Amino acid sequence: MASRVFRDRDVLSPDYIPDRLPHREEEIRSLGSVLAQALKGSRPSNVFIYGLTGTGKTAVTLYVLRRLVAKARSIGVNVLYAYVNTRQRDTAYKVLADIAASIGVRVPFTGLSTAEVYARLVRGLVRRRGVLIVVLDEVDWLVKRRGDDLLYKLTRIGYELPRGAMQVSLVGITNDVKFVDMLDARVRSSLGEEELVFRPYNAEQLEDILRERAEKAFHPGVLEPGVIEYCAALAARVHGDARRALDLLRVAGELAEREGASSVSVEHVKRAWDVIERDRVFEVIRSxxxxxxxxxxxxxxxxxxxxxxxxxxxxxxxxxxxxxxxxxxxxxxxxxxxxxxxxxxxxxxxxxxxxxxxxxxxxxxxxxxxxxxxxxxxxxxxxxxxxxxxxxxxx
CATH class of the missing domain: 1.10.10.10 (Winged helix-like DNA-binding domain superfamily/Winged helix DNA-binding domain)
Structure with missing residues (x-):
């Protein structure tokens, strides 16, 4: 049965990458200019990206990489990327296995030493040509729990490979603006060849983001006046968190849908805030x-x-x-x-x-x-x- 509220709720998902990212044009240009070296077959500088939650770091990175890979394919250059969220894949084994999988090297779920997984990855890189860009999202979680040895190894992997092997570049993303100060000096210098800082969105910018998404997510006329502004204002209080703003709008819509309402009101947003905060705290503590x-x-x-x-x-x-x-x-x-x-x-x-x-x-x-x-x-x-x-x- 078709929803009376949503046209496409997936547009409000944190995993959805739109065709346009409002108010992140400068960050897209900056990251794109660094990674564009891959189009020449050269290894781009390692990049360290930091900023608070919901400032568009992951969205911008994936937006740039998808376009980079498409452009590379059109000119006959082999550029691949591996995206690993190290909060979810929180061991060296899992991280290395995911990177290996991105170049077609299969690693069993268990049964090998971490050293053997690393060796398989290196052998896979030696057999291939082109550039691999490895994105380590929420990298602070991996380092806080496992130390920075793996991070150092990955920043240096390119120097261990023979001439002609696939080149490796790293993009590290963190929500912790002080994280870089915790790193060993050798890791900091290797990872931080280039740095990008993402500033929080303000309420007006969040409104623009929500309006663009809402146009695709909801049927016309479903959102009552003030809903988008209220979502943006609440999220702006939480350090300009666009993810929170999108979650608020989605959950408010789901609450309206569940009770059979034909429109989404500010009252739905208020209730959505309580639901999201409770779920967020519960999940954070549980993990x-x-x-x-x-x-x-x-x-x-x-x-x-x-x-x-x-x-x-x-x-x-x-x-x-x-x-x-x-x-x-x-x-x-x-x-x-x-x-x-x-x-x-x-x-x-x-x-x-x-x-x-x-x-x-x-x-x-x-x-x-x-x-x-x-x-x-x-x-x-x-x-x-x-x-x-x-x-x-x-x-």
Whole structure:
């Protein structure tokens, strides 16, 4: 049965790359000029792209690469690209296997050493000609969990290949604007041959993006006045996140469709915001490593005792007790401090630095996500769920 609301809801999907990317013309030109070297059969410089979530980094990269590959094909030059989201493919084995697959080298899901997968990739590159551009999206997740050895190896792979082999260029994408400072100097210099910074969209730019997508996504007259402006205004508050704006519009449409409404209203957008925020927090927490979930659990338990805000030291003490209680070896305070940074970046907690005069500066940590959603997400883990059920309500 045809939808009364949507003409093509896929247009609002984060995976959809439109024929035009409003307000990213300069970024398209900049990245295109760097990667255009591949059309001459030369290795483009490695590129490091950073900016906050929803600023168009992945869309621009794939937009440029698809056109680059098409142009190369038309002039008889072999240019390929491999796109790997390292948050989803979070081991060296998986990353290397995906890159190998992009040039037609098959690697089993398991059963080989990482060194053997790398060797197969190198042999595949030696047998081929042209240029391979490897995109490592959310590369900070891979490095934070696995270290930067693989990243360094990939930035240097071209120098290990004989003359005439397929050349390799890297594009690293991160949402963490401070990530580059965490890299070893040798990796930073190799990966950051060229750098591109993506600025957040403002509300007016988000409106333009939404209007272009809405024209294809919805039947005429379905969106009530003010819907696009309201979606854009809400997303502009979240550092100009176009992905959030598109999600809002899509979910608002789905809510209207579900209740049999013939139009999408501002009220639908308000409800969509609540749904998206809950789902986002739930998914973020569910996918966290165990130690990060224990840190978050410790913050929840402190809150239940009436402690609404705490310091890194106090949270570490609470975390150590919880870890010991459930039989998990605690990590160092420095590692917990890193976890706090990650949770802050994800928007689950708020960690702000305050001055205490002659006592120096300290971080004040509070829970910023909805407490009930946090507890529900943590409870998915049977171990942490038992702790929460046992301690809930004790105060």
């Amino acid at each position: 966290l490593p165990l130690q990060a979930r224990i840190v978050l659990l410790s913050l929840v338990l402190l809150r239940w005792r009436g402690v609404k805000s705490t310091t890194t030291g106090e949270l570490y003490n609470a975390y150590s007790l919880v870890a010991e209680r459930i039989g998990i070896d605690p990590v160092t305070q420095r590692r917990v401090s890193d976890i706090i940074n990650e949770l802050d970046m994800l928007g689950v907690i708020n960690a702000r630095i305050v001055s205490r005069g002659r006592y120096g500066k300290t971080r004040i940590i509070t829970l910023s996500a909805d407490p009930d959603t946090v507890v529900e997400a943590l409870s998915v883990d049977p171990l942490l769920g038992r702790v929460l059920r046992r301690l809930r309500g004790r105060g």
